[in-house]
Amino acid sequence: MLRRRILFIATASISACIAIGATSCTKSETPQAPTTSPAQPAAQTSVAQTAAAAQHAAPGKVEQEITISPDGDNLYWATKKLEVKAGSTVKLTLKNTASTTAGMPHNWVLTKPGTDQQVATDGMQAGEDHNWVAEGPNVIAHTALAKPGTEASVTFVAPPAGEYTYICTYPGHATTMNGKLISK
Ligand SMILES: [Cu+2]
The missing domain is CATH 2.60.40.420 (Cupredoxins -  blue copper proteins)
Structure with missing residues (x-):
């Protein structure tokens, strides 16, 4: 159960990045509060925003x-x-x-x-x-x-x-x- 939830959050995070656009996701030096995309289904928005915000606050190590x-x-x-x-x-x-x-x-x-x-x-x-x-x-x-x-x-x-x-x-x-x- 927990594992499925983590997978969901990861997926939602990536979708949120794509939906939100480049500014908030790609420039770690100028973090911005994520905005709600109209394309994002309402049910996913809060999870996606939370996950996206966490990701922007701590960008992954360059792979x-x-x-x-x-x-x-x-x-x-x-x-x-x-x-x-x-x-x-x-x-x-x-x-x-x-x-x-x-x-x-x-x-x-x-x-x-x-x-x-x-x-x-x-x-x-x-x-x-x-x-x-x-x-x-x-x-x-x-x-x-x-x-x-x-x-x-x-x-x-x-x-x-x-x-x-x-x-x-x-x-x-x-x-x-x-x-x-x-x-x-
Ligand atoms: Cu050119």
Whole structure:
């Protein structure tokens, strides 16, 4: 009985993270009170919020570190496929290895399945002040914008098993600057 309850809480916690979005789940340095997502069934809300709050207060130890870079000054990722373990704590570092003369700024944004184009459009509207990212339920995790020669990291809980698209939401980049994150 107890074991089943723990499993439920863990599952609810992950769902809550996905539903709540990137801000509260991915940036341990700026914890925020979890908000109630309208998509969350009412019966699960209190458990999910409690579990999510506990998780944010004490983020898991980093279990996997990933580094990703653009392909030089091209608008492609050098790595087009990443693999993570579902539910594990992952630290991703975007090293913008583009040249400081002709390179572009980039960010790394992990999106819910089927939403990458919407996230790119929303990001453009969010503007540079928000790193070209509109945080919301479609954004699972994202880094800040990294100028050429700099890097930006994000620590997040890997989403439930499935295939996810990551993009750069700097205006115009997402159409070519995308890849697949496989969670299993
Ligand atoms: Cu970019």
